[in-house]
Amino acid sequence: MSRKCCEIGLQFIFLISLVEIRGQWTSWSSCSKSCDVGTQIRTKISDGSTTQEEQFCNLQYCPDLRVRCTGRYCHEFDGMADCISNVCICKVGRYSYPYDYSRYYNKYNCYPEVGNCIIRQSPPFALAQVQSLKYGYMLRGCVANDNPDYEVHVIGIYGNPFSGYDVVIHQRGEVTKPIVLVLSSYEATYWWIDTSVHIHSVIYGSTREYPSKPINFVDGSKCGASNIVKWEGFGSADGSDTGGGNTVKVLLDIERVYGPVTSFSGVYTLYSPRIIKLEVGGNPLQKSPINGFKYNGTVQCELVTPKYSVVTSTRPTTTLSDKETKEEEGSSSSIVIIIPIVTVVLVSVFVCLVIMCCVYKRDKSSRYISTWQTNSSPRPAPQTRSYPIYEISDRNGTSLFNTDLSTTQITPQVNSIVRPTSAMSTDEGLSGDENPVLTLADPPPSYSSIVPDTPEPRTKSPSNKPFPDTTSHEQYHNSPEPPPPSYSSYMQQERL
Structure with a gap:
């Protein structure tokens, strides 16, 4: 009896479990690959039919x-x-x-890796699709599903200032979180949005200055956006920063405000048609079926007038998590403690330098005063300058007057000459009376006072030989020449 009751109980429990399992998804299977993008499957049994879903897993390299x-x-x-x-x-x-x-x-x-957003080239899980890729340009993207508050989708391009880009948003599943659309470019460009789901905020930013009204909704758009925010200093993000770009910075700034990104799609440039198709809602990691997603749920949205705002800081003030708040408080408290310590140290160093300078100047001045007192001696009295006294006399030696030239300006007579008192040796052939003699202390006389106006004829040659008699010129030139010397006299002179 007891054994039969146990069997009935087990069957009842099995039936209840089947009822609970029917209409519910099973847990995900193990991932097909340990890295480099694998897939996993779950199943749902409902009304005798079986439905399977497949999602991507292990997206890391x-x-x-x-x-x-x-x-x-x-x-x-x-x-x-x-x-x-x-x-x-x-x-x-x-x-x-x-x-x-x-x-x-x-x-x-x-490639950038920020949190679970691991960017790949031409990923199979990309939520954005483009068709006009040429010249080897590739789409780069990432997908994650770890943001509990927002569904954040980032689109980054280099941009084209002469033409705009169309962003078409489709709903792939139920939207349970506010959607945030981020548009980043290097060149200022125009964005034309056509969405079938309401967007909470559209954030745009570029390295270059944006034109007026860059965000526009097409006329046939079913829904719109509540907020349009211009983020100044945002930078550009196309998925690869080796040739320039700030993909990591953009993702970090967005994560700080709205949490981790749900998807990123970046491309350098697009050619006509410049259309980017984005899928939102549902499970972002779910693999798209062959025929694509078809959401049959009701969509309720209205075209509202968006509120425009500008964010001037790369890190706007937002509500931080508990961990970030503690880090901010810890850093601010450490700064508050460090600043007074640094101030006290700098003031102490400055005071020490001032004291050292004053002591150095005092020692230097005292050494200078002592050296000047020991080495100083009385200055000698100024010496009076003496001027020479000239004795002015005429040709006969008679002194005209004696005076000091330092006090009296003298104009000598025309026929007067300067004659010293001491005698010097006279030249040969000249008399002593006609040659003035100078003392060693007196300046030399002028040439005109020594040489007479009319020189006497010279009676002797410089070699002290008498000049030949020039009265009879012909007799002088016609006189017979002396005979040449003999050989014996010539040899005798040679031996001498």
């Missing part, structure tokens, strides 16, 4: 994904990687002053 290189430099990634141990090591974000963003880039392929 495998650790053995490396680019080999030789030498010192790595020629991949636009020169933004170094060749270390024959492997390219990314260095993007290492020199982004004042913040170091290098830890937000994949070490081996330089």
Whole structure:
């Protein structure tokens, strides 16, 4: 009896479990790959039919994904990687002053990785679809599902200032969270939005200055946006920062305000038609079926007039999480403690320098005064300057007058000459009376006072030989020449 009761109880429990299982999704199966994008499946049984869903999992890169290189430099990634141990090591974000963003880039392929948003090239899970890709341009994107408050979708392009881009938003599933659409570009461009679901906020920003009214809703758009926010200093994000761009900075700024991003879709540029199709709602990781998503739920939205606002800071004031609040409080308290300490230290150093300067100047002045007192001596009395006294006399030696030239200006007579008192040796052939003699202390006389006006004829040659008699010129020239010397006299002179 007891055994039969137990069997009936077990059957009852099994039937109840079948009723509960019917109409409910089973848990997800294990991922097909441990890394590099796998898939997993869950099942739902309802009214004798079985429905399956498939989603992406393990979106991170495998650790053995490396680019080999030789030498010192790595020629991949636009020169933004170094060749270390024959492997390219990314260095993007290492020199982004004042913040170091290098830890937000994949070490081996330089793609941004912010939280669960791991950007890949041409990902199979991308929520945005583009058709006009040319010249090797690729779509880069990421998908995550870890934001409990908002559904944040980021679209980044280089931009085109001469034409706009169309963003068409479709609903793939039920929308349970406010949708935030972020539009980033390098060049200022126009955005034309056509949405079938209401958007909570549209945020736009660029490196270049935006034109007037860059956000527009097409006439056939079913819904609109409640807020349109211009984020100044936002930067551009196209998914690859090796050739320039601030994808990591944009994702971090958005995460700080609205939480982790749900999807990112970036491309350098698009050609005609410039249309970006974005899917929102439902499970962002769910794999799209062959025929695409068809949402049959009711959509209720109204075209409202959006509120325009401008954010001037790259980090606007928002409600932070408890962890961020504690970090902010800890950093602010540490700053409050450090500032007075640094101030006291600087003031102490300044006071010490002032005291040292004063002591140095006092010692220097005291040494100078003592040295001047020991080495100083009375100045000698100024010496009177003496002037020479000249004795002026005539040709006969008679003194005219004696006076000091320092006090009296003398005008000598025309025929007077300066004659010294002491005698000097006279030239040969000249008399002593006609040659003035100077003392060693007196200045030399002028040439005219010494040489007479009419010189006497010279009676002797400079060699003290008498001049020949020039009275008879012919007799002088016609006189017989002396005979030449004999050989014996010539040899005798040679021996001497």
